[in-house]
Amino acid sequence: MSEKQSSRRKFLQVLGVTAGASLVNTNALAGFVEHQQLLKLNPAQQEFMVRYGKWMDEFIEAIRIKKLYPGNVENQKKMFFLSAEAEKFKPELTEFMKDETFSMIYKASIERVTKEI
Amino acid sequence: MQEEENTRRSFLKAGLITGAAALAAGVVGCNSDTKTKGALTGKKVPLLDSAGNLIYVDEVHMPVHTNFAGISDEESRKGIPGKKFVMVIDLAKCDGCGKCTKACNKMHYLPPEKEWITVKELQDSPKAAPYFFVKPCFHCDDPPCTKVCPVDATFKREDGIVAIDNNRCIGCRFCMAACPYSVRLFNWDEPVKPNIVEVNAAPENAFQSKKGCVEKCDFCSHMSRKNELPACVTGCPMDAIYFGDENEDAVTNKSGETVVLSQMLEDKAAYRFMEELGTKPRVYYLPPYNRQYPKPEMKNINSESQS
Numbered sequence: 001m002s003e004k005q006s007s008r009r010k011f012l013q014v015l016g017v018t019a020g021a022s023l024v025n026t027n028a029l030a031g032f033v034e035h036q037q038l039l040k041l042n043p044a045q046q047e048f049m050v051r052y053g054k055w056m057d058e059f060i061e062a063i064r065i066k067k068l069y070p071g072n073v074e075n076q077k078k079m080f081f082l083s084a085e086a087e088k089f090k091p092e093l094t095e096f097m098k099d100e101t102f103s104m105i106y107k108a109s110i111e112r113v114t115k116e117i
Numbered sequence: 118m119q120e121e122e123n124t125r126r127s128f129l130k131a132g133l134i135t136g137a138a139a140l141a142a143g144v145v146g147c148n149s150d151t152k153t154k155g156a157l158t159g160k161k162v163p164l165l166d167s168a169g170n171l172i173y174v175d176e177v178h179m180p181v182h183t184n185f186a187g188i189s190d191e192e193s194r195k196g197i198p199g200k201k202f203v204m205v206i207d208l209a210k211c212d213g214c215g216k217c218t219k220a221c222n223k224m225h226y227l228p229p230e231k232e233w234i235t236v237k238e239l240q241d242s243p244k245a246a247p248y249f250f251v252k253p254c255f256h257c258d259d260p261p262c263t264k265v266c267p268v269d270a271t272f273k274r275e276d277g278i279v280a281i282d283n284n285r286c287i288g289c290r291f292c293m294a295a296c297p298y299s300v301r302l303f304n305w306d307e308p309v310k311p312n313i314v315e316v317n318a319a320p321e322n323a324f325q326s327k328k329g330c331v332e333k334c335d336f337c338s339h340m341s342r343k344n345e346l347p348a349c350v351t352g353c354p355m356d357a358i359y360f361g362d363e364n365e366d367a368v369t370n371k372s373g374e375t376v377v378l379s380q381m382l383e384d385k386a387a388y389r390f391m392e393e394l395g396t397k398p399r400v401y402y403l404p405p406y407n408r409q410y411p412k413p414e415m416k417n418i419n420s421e422s423q424s
Contacts, residue, residue, distance in 0.1 A: 059265075063294045073393065076297045080394055083261030083295045093267055110267070110289050117290040 040101045048092055049109065055089070056113050058082055063116045188342065193320040194282070196274030201363040202336055203277065204347075205381060206251050207403040210357035212410035213238060213249035220352025224337060226311040226324045231302060233334040234349050246412050248405035251358070253349065254279060254300045254334035255390065255398030262292035262301065271331070277363070277399050278336050283318030286330040293331060297394055301333045336360075346371070355410065363399075 041049065059082050065075040096102045213236055221227070221234045233253065240247040256279045263271050263279060270285035271292050293301040308326035310316050318327040321339045326332055337347035350358045351371050361368030361378060369375045381387070387401040 059291075059294070066294065070299070076391070076394055079295060079297065080261050080396065083264040086291075086295075087264035090264075090267075090269075094269075097268070106267070107287065110291075113291065113294075114289050117294045 041105065045096055045099070045102050048089075048096060049105070052089060052093075052106075053109070055082065055085055056110065059086075060113055060116050063113070067116075188321045188339075190282070190319060193280065193338075194272060194274065196276035196278060196280075197338070197342060198275070199364060200276040200341070202256070202341060202399065203361060203363045203368065203378065204253065204256075204336070204350075204400045205359040205368050205378070205387065205403065206400065207357045207359070207385075208248050208250065208405035209403060209407055210355045210409050211236070211249040211251055211353075211405075212355055214354065216352045216354055217251060217349035217358060220348040221334070224323055224340075224348035225326075226309075227326070228309065233300075233302070233332070246408075248408070251349075252298065252300065252390075253400060254336070255298055255396070255400045256336060258397035258399060259395060261295040261297065261396065265291040265295045267291065274338075276338075276341075278338050278341075280320040280335055280338065281325065281331060281333065282320055283325055283327040283330040283332070286318075286327070288329040288331070290331065297391060297396065301331050303331055304328050 058078075062075055062079045062082055065072060066079065069075065093106075097106065215236050218232050218234050218236060222229065222231070225233065227233065235252045237250050237252070238247050239250045256277055258273075258277070260273055260279050263269075263273050266272075267289065268285050268287055270283070270287070271279065271281045273279050288303070290303055293299075293303060304326055305328075307328045311324055316322075316324055318325050318330065320335065321342060323339055325335070337345075337349075340347055346360050346369065350360045350369075353371050356370040356372050356374065359368035359370045359376065359381075361375070363378060366378045367375050368378050368381070381403070382401055385403040385406075387403055389398045389401055392398075
């Protein structure tokens with residue numbers, strides 16, 4: 001499998017979409033984004049969403065711990081680390097957000113984080 | 118030479134008309150408060166009326182804007198040049214009256230249930246008397262909140278203030294999750310709009326609340342722009358809150374007592390909240406040593422926690 005195909009496969013896995021299949025119920029984007037829309041992202045955008053999706057997973061985990069144990073210093077430090085990680089995404093994110101399709105998919109994808117806050 | 122003079126004259130003329138038009142727009146277009154009280158000053162101001170005629174009105178009728186200082190987006194994102202704002206809260210002086218909160222709410226047209234600056238009673242151990250902990254936004258120099266914002270709606274200004282542009286905010290609340298101090302609030306409902314000239318959710322406005330957006334203490338940046346102290350500082354009857362410019366190494370309280378910042382921090386063993394996180398807050402605390410108000414009632418926090 002080529003690197004490009006592998007990257008695409010990872011992207012689809014993150015979105016909860018398997019090749020040729022429809023969106024599954026557990027997909028965080030289900031109900032927000034049409035399958036065909038997701039596939040409109042270019043390879044660079046897809047690769048970005050894979051990385052950002054992983055960051056969101058960790059961010060959600062830290063949010064859940066924060067809600068349960070607000071005084072947990074280790075979790076606060078982790079949150080601080082994750083914030084620094086988020087800053088690294090900004091140059092790419094700012095560029096991609098100029099694309100209306102990406103912007104729409106991105107906003108739908110962060111809903112799952114917002115719901116946890 | 119003559120051509121140069123003509124050009125200058127044309128420029129001045131154009132400036133007069135443009136300026137007058139702007140003033141006229143202010144009078145005609147805005148629902149501003151006007152100085153209707155008091156006698157006429159006799160000083161006339163040229164204006165263009167809606168028909169384009171040059172008219173003169175007494176300056177007593179000129180509009181007084183109670184909000185929106187006309188600061189551009191660029192200026193409000195950059196901050197006030199040459200400044201580095203800092204706050205010091207003397208916990209030995211705070212008696213927990215909550216007038217800082219009330220003054221803040223009044224300044225920002227916030228309902229009582231919303232607090233940008235909170236006052237909580239704390240007791241560190243059963244043998245230590247309680248004290249009151251005042252908590253605004255810390256305007257961190259390494260703020261996690263701004264880093265997670267995907268649209269740069271919240272940002273760090275050159276003058277140290279962490280501001281929010283609610284015209285950009287998409288309401289994702291990432292900043293609320295990232296803030297370790299929980300000082301950010303979300304507007305679930307439409308806020309009650311005050312009866313003021315202009316309502317704009319951009320930074321450096323007294324009223325910034327917007328449905329579906331985040332808000333917090335902004336160090337009263339619109340007051341700092343005018344070289345005035347934030348509402349919490351002027352509202353504190355105990356002179357417990359100092360505010361100033363780190364570049365000038367000076368902070369001032371409500372009574373106008375100005376002290377050397379670096380000396381105060383050193384002499385009074387100042388500390389910052391949750392320093393270990395590395396957020397580098399711009400708010401310092403002076404420990405509640407030698408309290409200048411009646412000692413709060415001692416509480417047995419051990420028995421309270423067991424019950």
